[in-house]
Amino acid sequence: MSENLQKVIFMGASILMTVAIIAVGMRVFSTANRIVEDSEQEMVKMHIDLSNSKFDTYDNSKCKGYEVLNVIKMIKDEDIIVKVETTEGVEVTYDKDNEYSIVSEQDNNYINPLGNFASNIIYNGNDVVSELIFEQI
Numbered sequence: 746m747s748e749n750l751q752k753v754i755f756m757g758a759s760i761l762m763t764v765a766i767i768a769v770g771m772r773v774f775s776t777a778n779r780i781v782e783d784s785e786q787e788m789v790k791m792h793i794d795l796s797n798s799k800f801d802t803y804d805n806s807k808c809k810g811y812e813v814l815n816v817i818k819m820i821k822d823e824d825i826i827v828k829v830e831t832t833e834g835v836e837v838t839y840d841k842d843n844e845y846s847i848v849s850e851q852d853n854n855y856i857n858p859l860g861n862f863a864s865n866i867i868y869n870g871n872d873v874v875s876e877l878i879f880e881q882i
Contacts, residue, residue: 810860
């Protein structure tokens, strides 16, 4: 009888140990999963910050027309809109489908490379640059 009792106690202890090991494993997995999710969110944030950083110099600042032209060329592969208003009062929107191709200084939309521009950045709901606005001053 005592041999049967020992077997029952051993089996019960084995079951408890198995349940404890599974519980610890589940807790470790859950913690690791949260760490991975947090790391992923940080990576996304770093990617957004890095993507936006090339436009930081145009946030509430002044720049020259040649910089505006460079930005228009730079956004040809991105989903960003560049709005330019010249001293003629005409506003033109440039994006990856509408590139700047004006060569005549007589054109109302001509961007003078030596002209002075005030610049601003518009961010979308995800804090990603969506528009750059340049107004000739």
